[in-house]
Amino acid sequence: MPELPEVETVKKGLNELVKGCQIRRVEVLYSKMIDNVTADTFKRALTNKKILRIDRRGKYLLFRFNGQITMVSHLRMEGKYDVETEGAEPGKHTHVIFHLTDGRELRYNDSRKFGRMYLIHNGEEHTLSGLGTLGPEPTSDDLTFSYMKKIMNKSRGKIKPFLLNQSHIAGLGNIYTDEVLWMSKIHPEQQTNLISDDKIKLLRKNIIKEIKEAIKGHGTTVFSYKNAFGESGSFQNHLHVYHRDGQPCERCGTLIKKIRVAQRGTHFCPQCQKVVKVDND
Template structure:
């Protein structure tokens, strides 16, 4: 699943490719991608212009003129790319936004898990999927005090706690493994048992790791590509995720893979000891 760095990279690319383009026609080939009435979705968007593309956590937000926004979640394998009108439609293309300049923005999704929903821009923060989200992982938004207070109420392992987007947004399986490795915290540690210094280190690692991954264009493990259809490069900088059996870059012991909260989890048993 694309995590925050991948979604942010897609957002930045889309801003270069489709900002200020006017939609002439919308074609929905797989209606289940749309939350709500498909006909209303089409009728609302045709004739509108993309004025800005934002992001909240792992959600892309297309802001149009006329006070309408489209909230899009890529889920496991959703992708956006631009084609010329008349180009062959690739397999797994489900939504096509045709612009007045002859180009098209196409949404492609092998698993069909992605979702799109229209909402009035003024009411976007009331959308159920966005309302429950925690802060963005930045120094200005992500408070150590708030993070500490929330962790102290979590009687669950730290790995699933971090996957819960109400603590801080943007972390998925890859980056949770990475920030826990950076912080020397075992993924099975109960969140509320973390000490103050561990929480500070973890907090700072989350901000640093996600920022670094954005600069690298995200991580490509299977099929992720950005809006220009380029792969990310951060997979070459991963210290734990996907490195089962390889030496830990900190101590030399082997990275192990276990299952935590039904998720494949990579860690160093020497550096990240169970408390």
């Protein structure tokens, strides 16, 4: 289940494998995968186009083509790109195949069929509902303390769903959200606007650090995530709370609890992470 670091890893892999390649033909085997245009329009628009490079914004991949065309791709839960030599055994979950002129195929595989692709003209990113409202990237340049303070002070909801909201900060998913809240000693159900400036600073620092380190480790993967090279992520060894319910907290030894917050499995240490009613530390 790719979050931002996994998508970044996929982006880098694709740039090494298919940047500069030309598409001879596109096959769409599951047309609901293509969201904002018909499968026919999609196929026609990309045929004979050259992949100039692949960019990333939040969890979105942006394939840049000549002719000012961008294919936007969101992997959602299980989407993967694989590069195969032509004629290789087609996977059971292969939904889109980009036949390249060099005899290889770029395939989109997705066992859940939740992923989506969109076709836009460059500069029209704002017309897509998710991409258009994305918050800043979780880097020290983009995610400033003053921005965090401003939006957090306006929010009366719980911090966990706040962080999962991609229009606040781009790229945090369920795993990293639990991790950064544990690192910052903030309860996932803490009311957002009651978090102190010191805690906001700490949270900001941890988000930036965690994402950066996860990218270095090729993305987490609790289960079985593989990048375009077929490498598993190595970051799973680094998880402190996610999927560790019943195990002792690394800081205080209290058993990690799992609860449901905003309909999502949520892991935290009941000793280190307390709800505070007033802004006081």
